[in-house]
Amino acid sequence: MLDRIAALGRVTLDTVAGAGAALLMLLKALIGKPNVRKSWPLLMQQMYAVGVLSLIIIVVSGLFIGMVLGLQGYNILVDFGAEQSLGPMVALSLLRELGPVVTALLFAGRAGSSLTAEIGLMKATEQLSSLEMMGVDPLRRVIAPRFWAGFYSMPLLALVFSAVGIFGGYLVGVRWLGVDEGAFWSVMQANVEWGQDIVNGIIKSLVFAFVVTWIALHKGYSCTPTSVGISRATTSTVVTASLAVLGLDFVLTALMFG
């Protein structure tokens, strides 16, 4: 019994210490006088690495998910003679939910795991220590640009995902199954609201971007600098970030639409 209480205490202490370390890492990385001349090229480099290089997986996934939504939605709506509502159904599903959530899950798997592995390897090969000893703060030089790149990239990727998904729904619904094109777009335009749907989707994306990038960076920065340690940290990034996204999605949905 005492052993179990001690184990519980240890886990609690580790969890609190880990959360504190993650928060401190982020605060130290982000708070300070910005140096635009040095930060801008680093930010662009990371935007390319985490944003541009994630475009393919986002576009392809968005297209297929939109096509599936179009097909499934049509099969359900046609029974009620409501196939003209296919446009808003596809658009609202993507803008409110699937765009931000699936983008965040794909981002965690593609860019998040890559960030963790990269920083973990930099730690294992003493590159972070050598930066410190050169008088260069690794939190400002390595962590900060990656964090901002993830934070700015993910909402843009989510918008791309939703746009491509809507196009996929259009291809299946209008071009293949024969839903009226005018009805598809006009009913969508009439039912999708800027504030309620698009802005809320962007807010969700920003929250997911913050959490996923933070988790990925912290897991890399705090990993045990061995091959097993980096492997565990990479897996942990994908699992933790995915669960955090799904949990937060419920909370945000309840706050926005509940």
Place this chain on the structure above:
Amino acid sequence: MQTASHVPSQSSSPCADDEALVVIDSIDFAHGFGAHQVYRGLSMRIPKGKITAVMGPSGIGKTTLLRLIGAQLRPQQGKITFAGVDIHALGRTELYDVRKRMSMLFQSGALFTDMTVYDNVAFPLREHTELPESMIDTIVKLKLEAVGLRGARHLMPAELSGGMARRAALARAIALDPELVMYDEPFAGQDPISMGVIVKLIKELNQSLGVTSIVVTHDVAEVMTIADYVYIIANKTVVGHGTPAELKRSSNPLIHQFLHGEADGPVPFHYAAPSLADDLLGAQHAR
């Protein structure tokens, strides 16, 4: 077990405090909330402009000592001063400013893998100076010339041999002309030619630039040829120090064991364990 108090030269020092660039004053350090004590009451003086070797058996915490001097780690007791400044009392910004005056050659080289050798050496200059690229180019080529790698400046770190990577890292370490260079196991895993080259480079840098050097190593033969002063660490503290000639004459059994590479002595060959007979019988009973 030999303790520091039994070492005849323990009370002496290579220099006065004001002639020392680094003063380590009775530090205690432990990893993991005291679970693993590394140092207890360790003191050292690192004289300005000299090569000081720090030797000791593997796993004794020699690299930890360099991380303490660089303030990557913080001692639980005692203090470390660099050029008269208590390095652990500094704020983050001041600490990073002080670190520009020191550098460290890591055992692995720690070159940035996504940059060429040239960009690695240029990195500290681009980060900490406002020099024009033309001047940075000149400095980088001169530093690479000093380590014999000017012709390899376009190579990526993955294309270098271990010895070349160590030399490239050395060029980067001296790019800003630091007052202190700390070498972490510079000879480990080197072939005899690379080892000879690195020994020569450390000596030349010290003589030509007056750089204060701390060489952490367990390669006795190499370091004794270039060191001005030597500290030997064991049992969590300094067990002996002096010039190489003084240490060679020492009758201290621990120093003798270390310098002559004897398998057993005050530093035991076996990790602490119950007797073999008890262990084997215990295992049989347990089975």
